[in-house]
Amino acid sequence: MNFLPHRPAAPGRPKDPEKRAAILEAAMRLFPERGYDGVSMDVIAQAAGVSKLTVYSHFEDKESLFAAAVTTCCEDLLPHGVFEPVTGQAVREALTTIGRSFTDLIMDERAIKLHQIMVAQAGQKPRLTDIFYAAGPKRTLDEMESFLRQAQATGALEVANPAHAAAHFFCLLKGIRHMSVLVGKSPLPTAAERQEHIAEVVDIFLKAFAPTARSGGAR
Incomplete structure (x- = not known):
């Protein structure tokens, strides 16, 4: 929409x-x-x-400027090219790259504050939250779904429902730490903590969607 x-x-x-x-x-x-x-x-x-x-x-107005600001913030840290397949690149490496960019986005101080603003506006300004969702989360989910469909088509992964799998991947990456940061309970994770968490999530994801007909396809 x-x-x-x-x-x-x-x-x-x-x-x-x-x-x-x-x-x-x-x-x-x-x-x-x-x-x-x-x-x-x-x-x-x-x-x-x-x-x-x-x-x-x-x-045109403040709403369109806000949407452009959210979109630009997302594209700066999670550009379209991250989801584009690279010839010869292992799916593990591709997922790790996406995971790193997504984590950098959701743990960016601007993104954290914008998320907090949207939570505060929920129910009061539904159009504003619709704009935020379309420009940020929905765009990211759509890009990931497209990536997974291509991985399914090439046999790199076996993904029966790419839309659901995309949501699962990002929810795993957020984990409990993102919520803890949002409510001010935890500091932003360090680079080492992010790297360790991303590696764990990619391992879990590959175990769930590794191809069964081809050995080594998800390595």
Whole structure:
């Protein structure tokens, strides 16, 4: 479902990509710091060093800017290319790369704060939470499902339900630590802790979905 209807660009001078990047950078910093309601288009314009008119020339409204900020934050740490198969790459290595990028994303301080904001907004602003889910979690699940379908097609994995398996993989990666960090009970995991946890999750996942007809396919 597309929550942000596309509108054709208005005629005029080409938009400046550097100004758009500055607006997005300001939005990605301010939304986690102040919350959705604590940020206005005026504040973002001032932080980005552009006029309010320039902000609106790139983004229709605050909701579309918020969606773009969430999407950009996700793509910075978990880019599309992570889910693209690499010739000759073992499925274990591919899963480890995805796991590392996903863990870096969910344990990023900006992402933690945005998640906390969405939990606080739940039930109050359903459209906002829909935008957040579509731009972040759903996009990630869809990418992983596509990766697993390709792994199934090549025989690297045996995955009867790629959508369910994608959700299982990310839930395993989150574990209890992510919830503990969200509620302020635990600090962010160290690099060593992340690496150990990712390796354990990949082992569990491969044991569950390793191909039975081919030996060594998931190694």
